[in-house]
Amino acid sequence: MNILNHIIPLDFENVIKLPDSHKWNDDHRSPVCRFPHVQVPLIDLASPHAASLIRQASEEWGVFQVKSHGIPMSLLNQVENQTRRLFALPEKRKLLAIRSPGGSRGYGMARISSFFPKLLWSEGFTIIGSPVEHAVQLWPHDHSSFCEIMEECQEEMNGLSEKLMSLMFCSVGLTNQDVKWFKPTNVCKNPQQRVLHLNSYPACPDPDQAMGLAPHTDSSLLTLLYQGNIAGLQVHRENMGWVPVQPVDGSLVVTVGDLMHIISNGRFKNCLHRAVVNRTNHRVSIAYFYGPPRDAKVSPLMKMIDTDHHPLYRPVTWNEYLHIKGTYFNKALELIRLNVDTKLG
Numbered sequence: 352m353n354i355l356n357h358i359i360p361l362d363f364e365n366v367i368k369l370p371d372s373h374k375w376n377d378d379h380r381s382p383v384c385r386f387p388h389v390q391v392p393l394i395d396l397a398s399p400h401a402a403s404l405i406r407q408a409s410e411e412w413g414v415f416q417v418k419s420h421g422i423p424m425s426l427l428n429q430v431e432n433q434t435r436r437l438f439a440l441p442e443k444r445k446l447l448a449i450r451s452p453g454g455s456r457g458y459g460m461a462r463i464s465s466f467f468p469k470l471l472w473s474e475g476f477t478i479i480g481s482p483v484e485h486a487v488q489l490w491p492h493d494h495s496s497f498c499e500i501m502e503e504c505q506e507e508m509n510g511l512s513e514k515l516m517s518l519m520f521c522s523v524g525l526t527n528q529d530v531k532w533f534k535p536t537n538v539c540k541n542p543q544q545r546v547l548h549l550n551s552y553p554a555c556p557d558p559d560q561a562m563g564l565a566p567h568t569d570s571s572l573l574t575l576l577y578q579g580n581i582a583g584l585q586v587h588r589e590n591m592g593w594v595p596v597q598p599v600d601g602s603l604v605v606t607v608g609d610l611m612h613i614i615s616n617g618r619f620k621n622c623l624h625r626a627v628v629n630r631t632n633h634r635v636s637i638a639y640f641y642g643p644p645r646d647a648k649v650s651p652l653m654k655m656i657d658t659d660h661h662p663l664y665r666p667v668t669w670n671e672y673l674h675i676k677g678t679y680f681n682k683a684l685e686l687i688r689l690n691v692d693t694k695l696g
């Protein structure tokens with residue numbers, strides 16, 4: 352298949368029937384969990400028990416929702432509106448901001464697409480650092496509101512990610528000082544690259560055979576996701592299958608990424624998830640990927656290791672891990688796994 356097939360999304364506006372290239376068979380569309388009462392934990396960050404609830408959810412699920420998170424609803428609404436404004440542009444205009452082959456920023460199909468036999472019923476837009484370069488291509492004279500709102504979103508989501516990281520460390524008996532590379536913005540004035548990814552899942556004529564975003568884990572430490580009020584996210588739980596994450600007004604979904612799984616020495620689960628589509632509603636979601644500073648080597652934290660818990664993974668930088676993931680996808684963690692009897696060097 353031509354490499355551009357995995358970059359240029361379908362012109363959804365002008366498709367009335369699901370093409371064969373986008374028809375997934377049942378092996379890939381395994382059904383949802385049979386127990387409707389099973390739900391991803393919802394944690395109130397204002398609760399005095401927030402840290403221990405987060406630890407429990409991260410160990411059992413690798414995902415939870417948060418409320419009282421401090422990000423104003425008015426900002427989340429504006430981010431959703433700007434996201435809808437972007438994806439409502441004609442395909443020809445969106446293609447002016449297309450991601451380059453091998454690149455990560457701009458408009459296009461999710462990069463995981465090339466690891467699957469069928470194409471995705473979705474389109475994305477990735478912002479790393481400033482959104483201005485690609486926003487100018489989309490709106491030559493009218494990009495400032497988009498940029499301002501996305502930058503504010505990056506700032507807020509980064510602050511919340513740092514707060515959640517501190518709570519996670521605290522929940523397993525660590526302080527921020529135990530983690531050399533963790534430098535919250537109030538300590539370090541040199542912000543790391545802020546990665547915001549906008550997803551769009553147009554209404555689909557045959558949702559049961561389509562796939563919005565195929566199963567994957569995120570490569571981040573943790574990911575914050577705003578999914579508005581249209582369901583579509585599903586997380587995989589062992590022995591239960593795919594559990595839908597019901598939108599809760601104003602709340603955010605937090606997923607544990609591969610790097611958090613690594614630094615917690617396997618204690619926190621990296622969450623396998625996917626997004627399904629529906630026949631009537633155009634769904635959008637906004638994901639913020641929080642990771643360590645680009646040049647920091649991360650490895651299982653010393654306090655997570657003892658004679659019963661050998662280090663499971665070798666040190667990697669985020670960049671190095673993204674490269675391994677971009678080449679080997681779901682084999683990436685296996686490739687950096689140490690033998691059981693390897694001692695820390």
Ligand SMILES: O=C(O)CCC(=O)C(=O)O
Pocket residue numbers: 548550564569576578583584585624625626635636638
């Ligand atoms: O849209 C969603 O619910 C999931 C998005 C996601 O998993 C991602 O952007 O990595």
Ligand SMILES: [Fe+2]
Pocket residue numbers: 567568569624
């Ligand atoms: Fe994801």
